Amino acid sequence: MSIPLQGELAGEAPVLEFKNVFFSWPGGKGLSDVSFAVPAGQFVLISGPSGAGKSTLLRLAVRLEEASQGNIFLSGKSLKSYYPPELRAKIGFVQQTPTVLPGSVRDNLLLPFTLNVRKGEAAPSDKVLLQWLGRLGLADVELDSDAYGLSVGQRQRLCLIRSVLPKPLAICLDEPTSALDLESRERVEEIAEELAAEGITVFMVNHTGYYPGCPHMHLTVYEGKVEVL
Amino acid sequence: MxxxxxxxxxxxxxxxxxxxxxxxxxxxxxxxxxxxxxxxxxxxxxxxxxxxxxxxxxxxxxNSAVFVMALYLVMTLFSVNIIHGRVKEKNVSYLLPTGLAVMFSYSLVTILVTRVVIGAQPWWEPQYFISIGGMVAGNSMNSLALSLERFFSELKSRRDEVEMLLCHGADYKEATAEIFRDALRAGMIPAINSLMGVGLVFLPGMMTGQILAGADPEEAVRYQIVVMFMLVASTALSSIIVLQLVRKRCFSGAMILLTGKKK
Incomplete structure (x- = not known):
């Protein structure tokens, strides 16, 4: 199926663009001839059954996997033309399993600013960190508390904040609400929409397909094929 | 005797x-x-x-340097082969880095000890060179196998952590810094334990062998001290070199982790 490339229609380079991308895992599953383009500031919902290739799509976007055919572009430049750490500093990725490191909540939130790729960038102040914790319903979490003491749902939100703090061009969220109650889930979804409104393109995987809000774009993944709804 | x-x-x-x-x-x-x-x-x-x-x-x-070096080469190649047999890793090729690390570190430490510390003339005198080289190879082999095994198993079990760091813009060195340290520690602990326990918990084989063969115990002790220190040096040096070379091979040019894939 030929899908109109929205970035081309708008006359400016899309933030993320897949052009005839193929990928296969050793077991045979994968993605086949995937093409789509997403302009800046969009909130993109990605849905489909388990194992359909939703996470693979995100992993390809941050180059944790390499496409066997086709090209992927970030801001009009092939992913291959970026130095990998610089690419990943521009497009955030929150994994399905929230991973925190030993240390305090503050240490974990400021982790991206300790890396060479962000040398010279000022780390956010405690005030900013606390504002973000409050925005995601974690006002009762102290910055000095042990990150290992957080629940899975709290860790999911910590990982989301950690990826958003460096202000990337786009952010890929792989089922960021899977361990959250309804209230927290709605809050994360609101934040995702707010981020898109602030100009950060958001890709959010949701395997249930149910989404109460109104995404700008909806990609469905089924048996390795991607369709834009 | x-x-x-x-x-x-x-x-x-x-x-x-x-x-x-x-x-x-x-x-x-x-x-x-x-x-x-x-x-x-x-x-x-x-x-x-x-x-x-x-x-x-x-x-x-x-009395030929060529034959001494040939035998030394065979011994070190066998140690590489034994390490290769003990470390279970299929996705990353580590044979060449192991060979290079082994050759460099074993040779450096062995030559330093025979030439500078013992002062053998010539430095390749087989009585010293092969004996010292054998001890270096035997002990460092175990440390290298331990370091590599730990490094690969940690990379697999902490894959999510490594990928999380990569996703924040870490390069392969930053993403594996903690695992690198753990693996290095694992390889060096036996040599450090030996330093702690020698003379108290156990009498090392070389010293005992010399004493059994009738050597002056004080002389045997001096040799043993040299051997202990050289083993610490060779295990540290070989582990650092091999891990530095191998960890780069665990990632593709695009800094994609190649081992421990879930799918």
Whole structure:
């Protein structure tokens, strides 16, 4: 199926663009001839059954996997033309399993600013960190508390904040609400929409397909094929 | 050699063999399935040590640097082969880095000890070079295998952590810094434990061997101290080199982690 490339229609380079991308895992599953383009500031919902290739799509976007055919572009430049750490500093990725490191909540939130790729960038102040914790319903979490003491749902939100703090061009969220109650889930979804409104393109995987809000774009993944709804 | 030295006859060697049979019986009784390995180990140690004994006898007579280096090369290549057999990793090729690390670190430490510390003339004098080189290779081999095994298993079990760091813009060194340190520590702990326990918990084989052969215990102790320090150096050096080279190979040019894929 030929899908109109929205970035081309708008006359400016899309933030993320897949052009005839193929990928296969050793077991045979994968993605086949995937093409789509997403302009800046969009909130993109990605849905489909388990194992359909939703996470693979995100992993390809941050180059944790390499496409066997086709090209992927970030801001009009092939992913291959970026130095990998610089690419990943521009497009955030929150994994399905929230991973925190030993240390305090503050240490974990400021982790991206300790890396060479962000040398010279000022780390956010405690005030900013606390504002973000409050925005995601974690006002009762102290910055000095042990990150290992957080629940899975709290860790999911910590990982989301950690990826958003460096202000990337786009952010890929792989089922960021899977361990959250309804209230927290709605809050994360609101934040995702707010981020898109602030100009950060958001890709959010949701395997249930149910989404109460109104995404700008909806990609469905089924048996390795991607369709834009 | 001291006149009091008691030589061991073939019959006495066979009596010693009965000690291994105890392990064999235990293996059969508890169904450990180690009998085959034990039998192969016994045959190999007999064959390898006897061959080495004869080779050394010939080498001492030949007085040739080329033959000494050739034997040393064979010994180090076997140590690489043994490490390769013990580390289970299919996705990352680590044979060449291991070979390079082994060659460089073993040679550097062995030459330093024979030439500078002991002051052997010439520095490749087989009595010293092969004995010291053998000890370096044997001990560093275990440390290298431990370091590599730990590094690969941690990379697999902490794959999410490594990928999380990569996703924040870490390069492969930053993403594996903690795992690198853990693996290095794992390889160096046995050598450091030996430093702590030597003379208190155990008397090392080399020193005991010299004393049994009639050497002055004070002289044997001095040699043993040199050996202990050189083993710490060689394990550290070889582990650092091999891990530096191998960790780069665990990632593609695009800094994609190549080992421990979930799908």
């Amino acid at each position: 001291n006149e009091d030295f008691i030589s061991i006859s073939w019959v006495q060697l066979l009596i010693a063999l009965s000690l291994v049979s105890v392990s064999g019986i235990l293996s059969i009784y508890y169904k450990l399935k180690l009998e085959k390995d034990l039998a192969i180990g016994v045959v190999r140690s007999f064959a390898q040590l006897l061959t080495m004994g004869y080779l050394l006898k010939i080498l001492f007579g030949l």
